[in-house]
Amino acid sequence: MSDTAILEIVELADGEIVLRPAEGEGEPLMRIRFSDEAADLLRQSRFEVAQEMIDHAITRSKLWQEESEDQEFPATVH
Numbered sequence: 247m248s249d250t251a252i253l254e255i256v257e258l259a260d261g262e263i264v265l266r267p268a269e270g271e272g273e274p275l276m277r278i279r280f281s282d283e284a285a286d287l288l289r290q291s292r293f294e295v296a297q298e299m300i301d302h303a304i305t306r307s308k309l310w311q312e313e314s315e316d317q318e319f320p321a322t323v324h
Contacts, residue, residue, distance in 0.1 A: 263296040
């Protein structure tokens, strides 16, 4: 049995974009909800923007780094 988790990014019927286990069971690991104004500005790009936000969170998070990596990242979010 592998320790590798298979995750998926999906847009729910209410417009919320979530990162969850591929099995779809349990609470999502991450939720992204755009305001109505932001959703209007982003239009069709909001899913791609959410994907980039999730990718950035995963690659910058110490929770997802290998133990041998000692790379430091600033905590500032813009």
